[in-house]
Amino acid sequence: MQQWAQHARRRALDYFLVGLALAEVVSVVVGPATHRPAAALISAASALVLLARRRQPLAASLVAFACLAMASAVSPVTPLAQFFGLLATFAIVGAINTPRDAVVAWLLGAAVTTYDEVRTAPDAGVADVLLTLAVVTTMWMAGLLVARRTTSAEEAVGRAERAEHDRHEHAARAVAAERARIARELHDVVSHGLSVVVLQTMAARAELLDGRDPDRHLDAVEGTAREALGEMRRMLGLLQTGDLFDAEPPGPAPGLRSLPALVDRATGAGLTFRSLVLPEAVDLPSGLELSVYRVAQEALTNVVKHAAGAQVDLEVSVRAGATVVSVTNTAGHPGAGGPAGAGQGLIGMRQRVGVYGGSLDARRTPDGGFTVCARFPLEEPATVAVP
Numbered sequence: 001m002q003q004w005a006q007h008a009r010r011r012a013l014d015y016f017l018v019g020l021a022l023a024e025v026v027s028v029v030v031g032p033a034t035h036r037p038a039a040a041l042i043s044a045a046s047a048l049v050l051l052a053r054r055r056q057p058l059a060a061s062l063v064a065f066a067c068l069a070m071a072s073a074v075s076p077v078t079p080l081a082q083f084f085g086l087l088a089t090f091a092i093v094g095a096i097n098t099p100r101d102a103v104v105a106w107l108l109g110a111a112v113t114t115y116d117e118v119r120t121a122p123d124a125g126v127a128d129v130l131l132t133l134a135v136v137t138t139m140w141m142a143g144l145l146v147a148r149r150t151t152s153a154e155e156a157v158g159r160a161e162r163a164e165h166d167r168h169e170h171a172a173r174a175v176a177a178e179r180a181r182i183a184r185e186l187h188d189v190v191s192h193g194l195s196v197v198v199l200q201t202m203a204a205r206a207e208l209l210d211g212r213d214p215d216r217h218l219d220a221v222e223g224t225a226r227e228a229l230g231e232m233r234r235m236l237g238l239l240q241t242g243d244l245f246d247a248e249p250p251g252p253a254p255g256l257r258s259l260p261a262l263v264d265r266a267t268g269a270g271l272t273f274r275s276l277v278l279p280e281a282v283d284l285p286s287g288l289e290l291s292v293y294r295v296a297q298e299a300l301t302n303v304v305k306h307a308a309g310a311q312v313d314l315e316v317s318v319r320a321g322a323t324v325v326s327v328t329n330t331a332g333h334p335g336a337g338g339p340a341g342a343g344q345g346l347i348g349m350r351q352r353v354g355v356y357g358g359s360l361d362a363r364r365t366p367d368g369g370f371t372v373c374a375r376f377p378l379e380e381p382a383t384v385a386v387p
Contacts, residue, residue: 013092014051020085021047027081028071042071043082046089053096061093061105065112072116086113090136094143095150106140174347255289256282259296259316266300270309271329277315284323288376291352292316292325298345299327299372307332310369322358323376331368349374 024043046067052060068086075082086109093105113136117129204214254262259278267273284292296316303310310332316325346362349372353360358376365371 016088017047017050020081020088021045023081024085028075039071039075042067042074043085046071047085050089050092050096053092057096058101058105061089061097061101062108064089064093065105065108069112069115072112072119086116087136087139090140091143091146094140095147096143099144102140102144106137109136109140171347254293254297255286256284256292256316258293262293262297262300263314266304266312269304271300271303272309272311273314274311275313275315277317279316279318282318284318284378288323288356288378291356292323292374292376294352295325295349295372295374296327298349299325302345302370302372303327303329303332307369309333318378321378323378325374325376326372328365328371329369346372 021044024047025040028040028043046064049063049067050060068082068089071082090106090109093109094102097105110133113132114129117132200218204218207214256279263273263276263278296314300312300314303312307329310329312330313326313328317323346360349362350360353374353376356376358374360375361371361373363371
């Protein structure tokens with residue numbers, strides 16, 4: 001049903017022209033024309049020839065006006081339907097042609113109108129002819145305006161579609177880049193875990209050779225292997241994008257212990273922390289610590305970019321069953337980076353939270369600021385880290 005409606009809208013003008021041709025034929029047949037068959041045929045042709053407007057708009061317009069001139073010459077009077085057809089022809093000619101071609105067609109149409117006016121009313125004065133020309137020219141200009149509006153609307157729709165397509169491509173590239181970055185980091189985390197497993201296994205073997213109990217080392221092997229396996233499961237879904245192992249600056253992966261340094265850098269960039277809550281020393285999977293750090297880092301980076309000089313509330317806490325990162329800022333002074341959320345930051349944060357099956361709430365606050373709250377569920381209770 002919807003497809004039929006769309007087809008009907010596309011063919012509405014064709015249906016109108018066919019109806020106009022039938023109406024002109026009927027008006028000639030029932031009117032006082034002396035050469036009714038010829039007049040009816042020519043009148044119908046003046047409307048039907050416009051069906052070829054898509055291929056040759058100017059040629060169809062000129063032939064339509066020529067047919068109207070021949071119909072006027074054959075019939076002693078101009079039926080009402082034929083005069084209505086003349087007005088419709090002017091409007092259609094203005095709509096289907098380029099401005100230059102429309103002017104050429106108007107000149108022929110004006111000549112046909114003047115000829116018809118003088119032939120059917122020999123005593124018509126200049127004022128009558130000018131009035132008729134004014135009426136048909138108004139219809140012609142209306143067609144021009146409709147065509148221009150239609151073209152502008154189609155161009156606007158095209159620009160909107162291209163912008164939407166570009167936005168989706170930008171988002172897709174951002175997701176791919178962030179996944180590649182996460183995969184590189186998780187690769188480092190898993191590699192570190194496996195290195196620990198190897199070292200603890202070697203230590204356990206030495207304990208066995210010396211006749212001592214290796215349980216302490218085996219427990220460490222089991223715990224580290226479980227953690228590395230969990231991180232590997234999450235990483236496997238991210239290894240489908242590009243070259244994931246491009247060179248990165250060397251150094252240990254940041255975590256919860258790196259948060260104070262991050263706060264110092266943000267303060268140096270002009271932010272003021274109204275409240276600051278950082279976690280005590282806890283033992284979390286290194287991959288999770290890295291993601292928590294990256295979310296806090298990205299949120300503070302967005303504040304620096306888009307709300308310079310803002311006051312910030314930062315809370316990173318390990319609660320029952322979840323690790324929560326909350327960053328809320330006041331309006332501040334808009335920077336040159338664009339509105340909050342316009343870049344790749346939120347996309348990257350959602351990717352990181354999604355890896356752990358968590359949730360992200362990012363929205364504007366009533367005072368014009370912005371708040372980001374990420375929740376990472378914990379598969380196992382966190383334990384206090386032993387120094």
